[in-house]
Amino acid sequence: WDEPLLFELTSPGERGVGVPTTDLPVPALPAGLARESAPQLPELSQLHVLRHYLRLSQENLGVDLNIDVGQGTCTMKYSPKVNDTFVVDQRISELHPLQDESTVQGVLEIIYRLEGLLKEISGMDRVSLQPGAGSAAIYANVSMIRAYHASRGEAEQRDEVITTMFSHPSNAACAKVAGYKVITLMPDEDGYPDIEALRAAVGPRTAALLITNPEDTGIFNPRIEEFVRLAHEAGGLCCYDQANANGILGITRARDAGFDLCHFNLHKTFSTPHACGGPAAGACGVSEALVPFLPRPTVEFDGSRYRLEDDRPESVGKIRPFYGVVPNLVRAYAWIMSMGAEGLREVAETAVLNNNYLMAKVLEIRGVSAPYAKGRRRVEQARYSWEQLNADTGIHSEQIGVRAADFGTHYWTSHHPYVVPEPMTLEPTESYSQADLDEYAAILAEVAREAYEEPEVVRTAPHRSTIHQLRQESLDDPDTWAVTWRAYRRKLGAGA
Amino acid sequence: WDEPLLFELTSPGERGVGVPTTDLPVPALPAGLARESAPQLPELSQLHVLRHYLRLSQENLGVDLNIDVGQGTCTMKYSPKVNDTFVVDQRISELHPLQDESTVQGVLEIIYRLEGLLKEISGMDRVSLQPGAGSAAIYANVSMIRAYHASRGEAEQRDEVITTMFSHPSNAACAKVAGYKVITLMPDEDGYPDIEALRAAVGPRTAALLITNPEDTGIFNPRIEEFVRLAHEAGGLCCYDQANANGILGITRARDAGFDLCHFNLHKTFSTPHACGGPAAGACGVSEALVPFLPRPTVEFDGSRYRLEDDRPESVGKIRPFYGVVPNLVRAYAWIMSMGAEGLREVAETAVLNNNYLMAKVLEIRGVSAPYAKGRRRVEQARYSWEQLNADTGIHSEQIGVRAADFGTHYWTSHHPYVVPEPMTLEPTESYSQADLDEYAAILAEVAREAYEEPEVVRTAPHRSTIHQLRQESLDDPDTWAVTWRAYRRKLGAGA
Amino acid sequence: MAHPYIPNSVPAVRERMLKAVGAASVEEFYADIPESIRLRRPLDLPAPLRSEAELVRHLDGLLARNTPGALSFLGAGCYQHHVPAVVDEVATRSEFLTAYAGEPYEDHGRFQALWEYQSLMGELLELDVVNVPTYDGFQATGTALRMAGRVTGRRTLLIVGPVDPDKLSKIADYVRPDHDVVLVDAAAVADLDLSADVAAVYCETPNYHGILDASVPALAARAHAAGALLVAGCNPISLGVVAPPSAYGADIVCGDIQPLGIRMSFGGGNAGFIATRDDPRLVSEFPSRLFGVIPTTVEGEYGFGDVDYERTSFAVREEGKEWVGTAAALHGIMAGVYLALMGPQGMREIGETILANTAYAQRRLAEIPGVEAPSAAAGQVSFADFLVRFTGSLTAAEVNTRLLALGIHGGKVLSATDALYCVTEIHTREDIDRLAQALEEITA
Amino acid sequence: MAHPYIPNSVPAVRERMLKAVGAASVEEFYADIPESIRLRRPLDLPAPLRSEAELVRHLDGLLARNTPGALSFLGAGCYQHHVPAVVDEVATRSEFLTAYAGEPYEDHGRFQALWEYQSLMGELLELDVVNVPTYDGFQATGTALRMAGRVTGRRTLLIVGPVDPDKLSKIADYVRPDHDVVLVDAAAVADLDLSADVAAVYCETPNYHGILDASVPALAARAHAAGALLVAGCNPISLGVVAPPSAYGADIVCGDIQPLGIRMSFGGGNAGFIATRDDPRLVSEFPSRLFGVIPTTVEGEYGFGDVDYERTSFAVREEGKEWVGTAAALHGIMAGVYLALMGPQGMREIGETILANTAYAQRRLAEIPGVEAPSAAAGQVSFADFLVRFTGSLTAAEVNTRLLALGIHGGKVLSATDALYCVTEIHTREDIDRLAQALEEITA
Incomplete structure (x- = not known):
C-alpha cells in the first residue's frame, strides 16, 4: 500500500459511527464559548476509516513482525498476547479510578502484589507504580531526592546532580527540570564511567548520582559500589536507572549495590508492549529513608482489604492522574507470574547469551567495531561503530539503517551526542532465536558488503519501503515545517 | 514477506505454550491404542508462531483491506467490528451448549428474536438457524422437501428436482445427495430461466423447484410467480435460494412470490464475516406446511422463559451438532438491529445503485460486455464477459484477474461450466464508496489496456504478489499432488 | 443522515450516481420485479439502534442473561479447553476474518495457512490427505461414510x-437414499457376520462415552476381510498419547476439531476433518477442497x-462428490495455530x-456412596x-439441578441414572474434589 | 523444558551458542559484576504459573474481585464514553501495539497515524501545532505552563x-524551582492587578466543576495586556459545540485526550496534548516530538x-526543553481513529x-428536596x-454509600455537602431518572 492521508479520503456527508442523540433541550452556551463553525474533520464511512488504519498498520513493523533486535536500549521483547487479554477485559478497562474501593479490590491487589514482586527484584523497601513511563519515573525519583534534601534543610546547598554520558539523556534532562545543575561524567578509555572525574565532582553540593548500569553501551560498571560510596560520603543520594535491567534480573539488584532509589521501565524489562512509544509504565523503588516522599497514594493492605492511602504529608504529591498506567501494571504482573524467579534468571541469561552471540557475529562484518572494553563481554546490549566502514566508503550508520529497512528490519544509532562515532546499538533480548540472530547479522553483513561494493544502492535506499528517501531539510524551517494538515494546506498545499 | 512454511521454521526443543501438567497417575492405555511415536509437529516459540501467522495474514486481503467487489455472488460487505465484540465476549464464547437453560436465556432470546426478524424479512412462518452455511441450508431444505413428500406417501413418485443453470451449484448437488434426479433449466436468450423448459420438466415426478432469484447474473426472473405456480400445480414445492437477497431486502420476499421454503446466507446478506470460507451460517425459512419437518430443536418462548424444543417427531432431525453457528447468529442479529426496516431497504437500494453504477463504468472498458438482457438493469451483481477481449488478444479472464492482484485486488470468474464465456462476476454491495468503484473500474480498465497494448505483462502476471505464477499441472496428478507436508516430503521433498 | 456502514447513502452521492447511470431513481433498477410481488410497506422490524453505544447496551x-464460567463438567461433543491467546489473535486478524475464497495470489496467506493446517493434522493423524474443514464432525462422519459407500x-x-x-440422527438423514444404517455394540461386533453388503464399519476412539475401547484395533482386519472400509472417528486432542486410527488400519478418519483451540460458543465452534491415505481411489471421493502445495516459476517458491x-x-455441479461450499475454514486455521503452539510436547x-x-x-x-463410574469399574480407560x-434416590437430572444451585454444571443426562461427565486439562484436582464434595452432600 | 517466551532456553541451543562464542557458561558474561553485589540466591518470588491456562485462571x-458496569456518575478527570469497536481494533493491531519509535521508512505507518492525530486535533483546536501525546493532561498542563514561563x-x-x-499538586511539584503558583477564582481575576511578573494565566473550559465559565473569553485580553500568555485547558470531546480556546485568544491549549476513545482502565487511559499557533517562538519551546509531513524524492509522496x-x-540532553521519552503515542493514534470516525457531525x-x-x-x-445543583442555580452551563x-442530614459520602447499595456509583466527593457528578452521551434519560429516584429514596 501507499495509503493516502486521511484528509484526502474525505467524502462529505459520510460518517464513521452513530452517536446517541437526544430529545432533551440543549442549553445555550455563554457568549464566546459557542463554536461557530464545525471542525474540518474528514468524513468517512466506518469501513473506510478502518481500511485506512489497517493499511497504515501494515506499513509498520513491531516486535511481532520483524527481528526487532535493532532498537538497542529499548529492550524489544515479546509481549505475550495472553497478557493483553487481561487489560481489554472490562474488569480492567471499564473501571473508573474513583469507584468505591470495595468494587476494585482485584486491581488494588494486583498493584499491591506487583509492588511486592518489584521490591524483591530490586531489593528496595517500597515501590511506586504511578509514573507513566521511564523518564517520568526518573523525574519522580529526582523530585523525591529534592524533597529528601529539603526535609533536611539542604535544598539550597545541594544543587548538583551527577550522571554519565552513557546514561539515558532523561537523567540529565529531568534533573535540570527539577532545578539541578547537571554534571556529566565522560567514559574513560575503557568505556567505564571515569571514577576520577566522579571524585572531582562530588562534594557538599552533590544532591545525587543518577546512573545507568549496565550503560547504553552494554558495559557494566564494575566499580559501581565505589561510585555509590563516593556519592554517599558526600551526602548525596544514589539513584539507579534500571532501564537496562533485562540482563541482570536475579543477578544483581539496586539494593545490593547500595542505591537509595531506582526505577524500572515496565515496558522494557517487564514486557509490556511499546505501543509505538507508549503508554508505558515506570516503577520507582526507594529505600526506607525515601518512603515518606513517594508519590501519593500508595496501596496498603490490612490483611483483609486493599485501600488507597492518600494521606502522605511529606509526599512529592501526584506524578500523574490517579494511580499509574494500570493496564501495563496488570501485564507486567502477569508476565512476572508466568516467569517466577527461575524464569527471570533465564530471561537475563538468555538475553546476555543472545547479545554476546550476536556481537560475535556482527564483529565478523567488515567495517564494524565495538568500541571500548576490547575483548570483554557485554551484558544485554552493545553499541557498535561503523567508523571504519565510513572511513572506507563514506557511508554513514544512518544510511546502513535505512538500507536495512529494505530487508524488513531496522536499527537505531544512539542518543546524541554521538560519543561513539557512526553508532549502532543492538539488543537482542531473550525473545529472538538463534536463527533470527543469524538472519539479522546476515542482513547487516549484506548491507556492509553493498556499502563497499555497490555504495549507490545504500546511498539511495530505501528501495522497497512504502516511501522513498525523505527530503528532511524542510523540518527545521518554520516556513515549511507542517505539524498538521492545516499547516500543510496553508504553507505547501496547492489548495489541498 | 515471503513467509516460509511452518515446518521449515521448526527448532527442536522450542514450544509455543505451556500446558497444565499433573502429578496424578496417568493410566496405561489398552494394547494398540497407545501412540508409539510423537507426532512430527513443528517446534516453535510463541513469538515465532505468532510472527508466522501475522506475516501470512499480511499476505492476504479481505473486505477490510481491499475494494472487495470482485467476488460476485459472495456479497462481500463490511462486517461491523462492534458485532465481533459480542461473540468474543465470554458470555457467548464460553457457553457450553448443554448448560441448563436457565443460564443461557440471553443467547436463546437472541436466537428467538433473530428468527422473528428473518420471518418478517422473508415472510415465512418459521425459520431454523441450525445450518452451518448456505449449502447446508439448501441441503436442510431439500431434506425437508423429502420428508414432506414422504409424509404424503409420495417419496417414491417424486424423485426429480428442477433448478436453473445460474442457481448456485449446491442446489443441484444437494438435491443429488438427497437422492433426487436433477433437471437443470438453461437460460433463454435474454438470460432468464427458460419457462418453456420448465413447462416441459414439471410433472408428477417433480419434488421441488430450487431456484435463485436474482440469479448469479444479477438478472431478476420477472416470471417467478409463474414458475412457482407451474411447480405447485404439478404438486411440487418451491424453494428459494436467497443467497442473492442483498439487493431486494424489503423490496420483495419469498412469501410474496409464493415459495414454500427459502434460505439466507447470514454471512452474505446479513454481514457476518466470511472468515476465509466459514464458519458461516444459514437460515431456512418455511411455510406452515413444512414446519413439522424443521430440524430439531427449535427455540420456543412461553412469555417468560426461552427453551429448546427437541420433541419434534416429524423433524428431519439434526443438521449439525447443537443449535447452529451461534456467534454468527449473534452478529447477524446485531447487524439487523443496527439497521431496522429503513436501513435494510437502504442497504438494498444502495447495493443495487452501486452495482448499476459499476456496470456503467465497466461497460466503458474495451473488450468487456454484460451478456443477456441488453440494456436492462441488474440487481445487486452482474456477470460480465471478456469474450471480445479474448478474441482480440488471446488473454483469458483468469489472466486479467491474476494481473488485478498486482493492483491489490482481485475478482472471481463464475461457477463452472462457463455458460457466459470468459466470465467475471462483480458485486459491489452497499459497503463501498463511489471512489472505490471508480478505482476498481480504473484497475480493470488499466489491465484491459495492457491486454491490448502490452499483453506479456498480463500473461506473465503476477509481478507484485507474494509469489509468482503457479505451475498448476501437478495438482491433478496423484504422483505429484501434495495435500500435506508429509506427502510433500515423500513425493517431492529433497529430504526436507 | 448517512449510515456509517453505507457510504453511498449520502443523498448527494446517490443523486450524483443516479445521474451518472441515467436513472431517475433506484426504482428503475427493480423494473424486472413485478408489482404483484413487491412489498409495498416497510418491514415490520424493531426501531434500529442507530448509535453503536445503544447497540452495545442492548446486546449487553x-x-x-447468560452465565458462563461456572465450574462445568459438560463435554459430550463440545469441550472446554484452554484456548491460547495467540489463536484468538490470529483468528481475529481482519485479513483472515474478512477474506473469502480469494485466489492463490492475492490471498496466498490463507491458502498457506489452510495447507499448513492440513499438514499439521496429517502429522497428528499420520495420514497424507486431510481436507479443508467441513462444517462439523457430524458432517465429516456422514461424508466419510458416503465416501466408503462410493x-x-x-x-x-x-x-x-x-x-x-x-x-446418529444426522448420519441417518444424510445417507438415507443410499445406505442402511445398523447400530451394534462394540462387544457384539466380534460375533457379527460381516456380510458382503457392508460398505463400512464405523467406530470411535474415544467413543461417545469417552471410552478408549480395547476391541477397536481389531476391527480393521475384520472390516477389510469383508471388503469393507474402517471409518474411524477420534478426538484429535487425544492424539498426543492415543494412537491415531491409521495406526490400526483405519481407511478414513474423521471427527471434529473444536477441541483444538476453538471456543465452545454455545456449540458454534465446530469444524469437521476427514483424512485418508494418499490413495487416488479415496482422494477422488472427497467432496471438500484439498489444497496442495506446488512450485511456482521461481525456484524454491511455494x-x-x-x-x-x-x-x-464447484466444477461439475451434481456430478461432483456431494457438494462443497463455505464451511469452517477459519476454524481450520485456528486449529493449525493451536497445533503449532502445542507441538509434540504440548x-x-x-x-x-x-x-x-x-x-x-x-x-x-x-468413592461416594450411591455414585458409580461404570466404565472404570469395567476396567476401561x-x-x-x-x-x-x-x-x-435422585435421578441424574435431579443431581444436576442441585449441583447448579452450588454453582456447578453436572454432566449431560443420558438416562434416569446415567450422565456423561467430562474433565479436561483445565480442571484441577481441587475442581474435581469440589465436585466430589458437592455430590457427597447432595447424595447423602 | 524450554519456556514459550524464550526460544533459546532450549539447553542444546544454549550449549551451541555458548560454544560459538567460546564461553564456558553465561557466568563469563557477568565477569564485570563484582561478587560483592551478586545475588547468590534465587529471588524470593511466587512459583511461576507455567501454563497459560493456569495464568489465566489466576488473573481471572x-x-x-473488580466490579465494572454499574450505573456510574463518576467523571472528574476520567470519563466514561462509548469507545467505538474500530478504535479497539486499530489499537490492538500487533503492528501498532508492539512497535516502538522506529524510523520513518519501515515504520511509516506509525509516523503517518501520529501526524494524522496531530492534524485531527489541529482541526478540533483550530491550531496548527499539536504535539505527539505526552503522558497525560497533568503533564501537558505542567509543560504548557513551563513553556509560557520560558x-x-x-x-x-x-x-x-x-x-x-x-x-494542582502535579503542577506545583513540576514547576517548583522556576515558578510561583497563585490560585485565584475566576470571579476574582477581574479584580486582580496582573503584575509584570505573570508568565501565564491558566484557565479551563469546562473547568474542574464542569462549568463553561462565561468570564473565560475575556481573560486572554487581560493576560496579553500584561504581557502574559493565556494557557487554556479544555476537554476535547466538548469541541464539537464549545469554542476552542484559540477562538478566544489562548496561546497554548492543553488537556487530556482520554475522552476521545480511550477506555478508563482505572485511570490508565490518559494522554496529554499541547497545541499552539505555528509561531516559532512557541514551537521551539515544546519538549515533545512534533512530527511534520515532508516530500520525498518521488513527486506526490508524503x-x-x-x-x-x-x-x-534526545538531541541535546539537559540543554533541551524539559525532556522527551516514551509517553502515550498509541493513545494518540486511538484518539485519531476516534476523531476520524466521529467527523464533524459526530x-x-x-x-x-x-x-x-x-x-x-x-x-x-x-427537584429533589435536600439536593441542589448550585452551578445550574447560578445560571451556569x-x-x-x-x-x-x-x-x-446525609453527607455526600454517606449518599454514595447508599447509592452503591442500589448499584449506583455516585459522584466524586468534594466535601461534606458537595460532590462532582458526571453524565455523558452513554447516559439515557432513564439512567438519570434512576439516579434521581434513588436519591429521592435515600434523602427522603
Whole structure:
C-alpha cells in the first residue's frame, strides 16, 4: 500500500459511527464559548476509516513482525498476547479510578502484589507504580531526592546532580527540570564511567548520582559500589536507572549495590508492549529513608482489604492522574507470574547469551567495531561503530539503517551526542532465536558488503519501503515545517 | 514477506505454550491404542508462531483491506467490528451448549428474536438457524422437501428436482445427495430461466423447484410467480435460494412470490464475516406446511422463559451438532438491529445503485460486455464477459484477474461450466464508496489496456504478489499432488 | 443522515450516481420485479439502534442473561479447553476474518495457512490427505461414510456404538437414499457376520462415552476381510498419547476439531476433518477442497492450489462428490495455530493430563456412596468424557439441578441414572474434589 | 523444558551458542559484576504459573474481585464514553501495539497515524501545532505552563480555579524551582492587578466543576495586556459545540485526550496534548516530538519526520526543553481513529447530547428536596461534570454509600455537602431518572 492521508479520503456527508442523540433541550452556551463553525474533520464511512488504519498498520513493523533486535536500549521483547487479554477485559478497562474501593479490590491487589514482586527484584523497601513511563519515573525519583534534601534543610546547598554520558539523556534532562545543575561524567578509555572525574565532582553540593548500569553501551560498571560510596560520603543520594535491567534480573539488584532509589521501565524489562512509544509504565523503588516522599497514594493492605492511602504529608504529591498506567501494571504482573524467579534468571541469561552471540557475529562484518572494553563481554546490549566502514566508503550508520529497512528490519544509532562515532546499538533480548540472530547479522553483513561494493544502492535506499528517501531539510524551517494538515494546506498545499 | 512454511521454521526443543501438567497417575492405555511415536509437529516459540501467522495474514486481503467487489455472488460487505465484540465476549464464547437453560436465556432470546426478524424479512412462518452455511441450508431444505413428500406417501413418485443453470451449484448437488434426479433449466436468450423448459420438466415426478432469484447474473426472473405456480400445480414445492437477497431486502420476499421454503446466507446478506470460507451460517425459512419437518430443536418462548424444543417427531432431525453457528447468529442479529426496516431497504437500494453504477463504468472498458438482457438493469451483481477481449488478444479472464492482484485486488470468474464465456462476476454491495468503484473500474480498465497494448505483462502476471505464477499441472496428478507436508516430503521433498 | 456502514447513502452521492447511470431513481433498477410481488410497506422490524453505544447496551443486556464460567463438567461433543491467546489473535486478524475464497495470489496467506493446517493434522493423524474443514464432525462422519459407500459400492453401514444419538440422527438423514444404517455394540461386533453388503464399519476412539475401547484395533482386519472400509472417528486432542486410527488400519478418519483451540460458543465452534491415505481411489471421493502445495516459476517458491478440482460440485455441479461450499475454514486455521503452539510436547502433556484427570475423577466419584463410574469399574480407560451412574434416590437430572444451585454444571443426562461427565486439562484436582464434595452432600 | 517466551532456553541451543562464542557458561558474561553485589540466591518470588491456562485462571480470580458496569456518575478527570469497536481494533493491531519509535521508512505507518492525530486535533483546536501525546493532561498542563514561563521569562503562574487539587499538586511539584503558583477564582481575576511578573494565566473550559465559565473569553485580553500568555485547558470531546480556546485568544491549549476513545482502565487511559499557533517562538519551546509531513524524492509522496529536533533532550540532553521519552503515542493514534470516525457531525452530536444530559440531570436532581445543583442555580452551563450539593442530614459520602447499595456509583466527593457528578452521551434519560429516584429514596 501507499495509503493516502486521511484528509484526502474525505467524502462529505459520510460518517464513521452513530452517536446517541437526544430529545432533551440543549442549553445555550455563554457568549464566546459557542463554536461557530464545525471542525474540518474528514468524513468517512466506518469501513473506510478502518481500511485506512489497517493499511497504515501494515506499513509498520513491531516486535511481532520483524527481528526487532535493532532498537538497542529499548529492550524489544515479546509481549505475550495472553497478557493483553487481561487489560481489554472490562474488569480492567471499564473501571473508573474513583469507584468505591470495595468494587476494585482485584486491581488494588494486583498493584499491591506487583509492588511486592518489584521490591524483591530490586531489593528496595517500597515501590511506586504511578509514573507513566521511564523518564517520568526518573523525574519522580529526582523530585523525591529534592524533597529528601529539603526535609533536611539542604535544598539550597545541594544543587548538583551527577550522571554519565552513557546514561539515558532523561537523567540529565529531568534533573535540570527539577532545578539541578547537571554534571556529566565522560567514559574513560575503557568505556567505564571515569571514577576520577566522579571524585572531582562530588562534594557538599552533590544532591545525587543518577546512573545507568549496565550503560547504553552494554558495559557494566564494575566499580559501581565505589561510585555509590563516593556519592554517599558526600551526602548525596544514589539513584539507579534500571532501564537496562533485562540482563541482570536475579543477578544483581539496586539494593545490593547500595542505591537509595531506582526505577524500572515496565515496558522494557517487564514486557509490556511499546505501543509505538507508549503508554508505558515506570516503577520507582526507594529505600526506607525515601518512603515518606513517594508519590501519593500508595496501596496498603490490612490483611483483609486493599485501600488507597492518600494521606502522605511529606509526599512529592501526584506524578500523574490517579494511580499509574494500570493496564501495563496488570501485564507486567502477569508476565512476572508466568516467569517466577527461575524464569527471570533465564530471561537475563538468555538475553546476555543472545547479545554476546550476536556481537560475535556482527564483529565478523567488515567495517564494524565495538568500541571500548576490547575483548570483554557485554551484558544485554552493545553499541557498535561503523567508523571504519565510513572511513572506507563514506557511508554513514544512518544510511546502513535505512538500507536495512529494505530487508524488513531496522536499527537505531544512539542518543546524541554521538560519543561513539557512526553508532549502532543492538539488543537482542531473550525473545529472538538463534536463527533470527543469524538472519539479522546476515542482513547487516549484506548491507556492509553493498556499502563497499555497490555504495549507490545504500546511498539511495530505501528501495522497497512504502516511501522513498525523505527530503528532511524542510523540518527545521518554520516556513515549511507542517505539524498538521492545516499547516500543510496553508504553507505547501496547492489548495489541498 | 515471503513467509516460509511452518515446518521449515521448526527448532527442536522450542514450544509455543505451556500446558497444565499433573502429578496424578496417568493410566496405561489398552494394547494398540497407545501412540508409539510423537507426532512430527513443528517446534516453535510463541513469538515465532505468532510472527508466522501475522506475516501470512499480511499476505492476504479481505473486505477490510481491499475494494472487495470482485467476488460476485459472495456479497462481500463490511462486517461491523462492534458485532465481533459480542461473540468474543465470554458470555457467548464460553457457553457450553448443554448448560441448563436457565443460564443461557440471553443467547436463546437472541436466537428467538433473530428468527422473528428473518420471518418478517422473508415472510415465512418459521425459520431454523441450525445450518452451518448456505449449502447446508439448501441441503436442510431439500431434506425437508423429502420428508414432506414422504409424509404424503409420495417419496417414491417424486424423485426429480428442477433448478436453473445460474442457481448456485449446491442446489443441484444437494438435491443429488438427497437422492433426487436433477433437471437443470438453461437460460433463454435474454438470460432468464427458460419457462418453456420448465413447462416441459414439471410433472408428477417433480419434488421441488430450487431456484435463485436474482440469479448469479444479477438478472431478476420477472416470471417467478409463474414458475412457482407451474411447480405447485404439478404438486411440487418451491424453494428459494436467497443467497442473492442483498439487493431486494424489503423490496420483495419469498412469501410474496409464493415459495414454500427459502434460505439466507447470514454471512452474505446479513454481514457476518466470511472468515476465509466459514464458519458461516444459514437460515431456512418455511411455510406452515413444512414446519413439522424443521430440524430439531427449535427455540420456543412461553412469555417468560426461552427453551429448546427437541420433541419434534416429524423433524428431519439434526443438521449439525447443537443449535447452529451461534456467534454468527449473534452478529447477524446485531447487524439487523443496527439497521431496522429503513436501513435494510437502504442497504438494498444502495447495493443495487452501486452495482448499476459499476456496470456503467465497466461497460466503458474495451473488450468487456454484460451478456443477456441488453440494456436492462441488474440487481445487486452482474456477470460480465471478456469474450471480445479474448478474441482480440488471446488473454483469458483468469489472466486479467491474476494481473488485478498486482493492483491489490482481485475478482472471481463464475461457477463452472462457463455458460457466459470468459466470465467475471462483480458485486459491489452497499459497503463501498463511489471512489472505490471508480478505482476498481480504473484497475480493470488499466489491465484491459495492457491486454491490448502490452499483453506479456498480463500473461506473465503476477509481478507484485507474494509469489509468482503457479505451475498448476501437478495438482491433478496423484504422483505429484501434495495435500500435506508429509506427502510433500515423500513425493517431492529433497529430504526436507 | 448517512449510515456509517453505507457510504453511498449520502443523498448527494446517490443523486450524483443516479445521474451518472441515467436513472431517475433506484426504482428503475427493480423494473424486472413485478408489482404483484413487491412489498409495498416497510418491514415490520424493531426501531434500529442507530448509535453503536445503544447497540452495545442492548446486546449487553441480552448477554447479561447468560452465565458462563461456572465450574462445568459438560463435554459430550463440545469441550472446554484452554484456548491460547495467540489463536484468538490470529483468528481475529481482519485479513483472515474478512477474506473469502480469494485466489492463490492475492490471498496466498490463507491458502498457506489452510495447507499448513492440513499438514499439521496429517502429522497428528499420520495420514497424507486431510481436507479443508467441513462444517462439523457430524458432517465429516456422514461424508466419510458416503465416501466408503462410493468406494465399495455397498449399502450397509455398520455403526459401532455407543454413538451420540444426535450424530446418529444426522448420519441417518444424510445417507438415507443410499445406505442402511445398523447400530451394534462394540462387544457384539466380534460375533457379527460381516456380510458382503457392508460398505463400512464405523467406530470411535474415544467413543461417545469417552471410552478408549480395547476391541477397536481389531476391527480393521475384520472390516477389510469383508471388503469393507474402517471409518474411524477420534478426538484429535487425544492424539498426543492415543494412537491415531491409521495406526490400526483405519481407511478414513474423521471427527471434529473444536477441541483444538476453538471456543465452545454455545456449540458454534465446530469444524469437521476427514483424512485418508494418499490413495487416488479415496482422494477422488472427497467432496471438500484439498489444497496442495506446488512450485511456482521461481525456484524454491511455494504456491498452493486445488487438488483434483474436478471432483467437486464447484466444477461439475451434481456430478461432483456431494457438494462443497463455505464451511469452517477459519476454524481450520485456528486449529493449525493451536497445533503449532502445542507441538509434540504440548500434545503429549495435554493428553496425559486429561487421561490422568479422567481417571482421578472416576476414582474420586466412585468413592461416594450411591455414585458409580461404570466404565472404570469395567476396567476401561476413558478420555475426557466418562460415565457416572447415580444409584441413590435422585435421578441424574435431579443431581444436576442441585449441583447448579452450588454453582456447578453436572454432566449431560443420558438416562434416569446415567450422565456423561467430562474433565479436561483445565480442571484441577481441587475442581474435581469440589465436585466430589458437592455430590457427597447432595447424595447423602 | 524450554519456556514459550524464550526460544533459546532450549539447553542444546544454549550449549551451541555458548560454544560459538567460546564461553564456558553465561557466568563469563557477568565477569564485570563484582561478587560483592551478586545475588547468590534465587529471588524470593511466587512459583511461576507455567501454563497459560493456569495464568489465566489466576488473573481471572483477581479480576473477579473488580466490579465494572454499574450505573456510574463518576467523571472528574476520567470519563466514561462509548469507545467505538474500530478504535479497539486499530489499537490492538500487533503492528501498532508492539512497535516502538522506529524510523520513518519501515515504520511509516506509525509516523503517518501520529501526524494524522496531530492534524485531527489541529482541526478540533483550530491550531496548527499539536504535539505527539505526552503522558497525560497533568503533564501537558505542567509543560504548557513551563513553556509560557520560558517564552516570557517570568515567574508567576496564575491559576484560575476551580482546578482539580491533584492536578494542582502535579503542577506545583513540576514547576517548583522556576515558578510561583497563585490560585485565584475566576470571579476574582477581574479584580486582580496582573503584575509584570505573570508568565501565564491558566484557565479551563469546562473547568474542574464542569462549568463553561462565561468570564473565560475575556481573560486572554487581560493576560496579553500584561504581557502574559493565556494557557487554556479544555476537554476535547466538548469541541464539537464549545469554542476552542484559540477562538478566544489562548496561546497554548492543553488537556487530556482520554475522552476521545480511550477506555478508563482505572485511570490508565490518559494522554496529554499541547497545541499552539505555528509561531516559532512557541514551537521551539515544546519538549515533545512534533512530527511534520515532508516530500520525498518521488513527486506526490508524503513522508514524515521530526520538526525542530534540536529542541529535544534526545538531541541535546539537559540543554533541551524539559525532556522527551516514551509517553502515550498509541493513545494518540486511538484518539485519531476516534476523531476520524466521529467527523464533524459526530462531534457536534456528542457535544449536544452531553450538554443536554448535563442540563437535564441538574434540573432533575434539583427537584429533589435536600439536593441542589448550585452551578445550574447560578445560571451556569456545565458540560459532563456538574456540582451536586446535599443539604439534608446525609453527607455526600454517606449518599454514595447508599447509592452503591442500589448499584449506583455516585459522584466524586468534594466535601461534606458537595460532590462532582458526571453524565455523558452513554447516559439515557432513564439512567438519570434512576439516579434521581434513588436519591429521592435515600434523602427522603
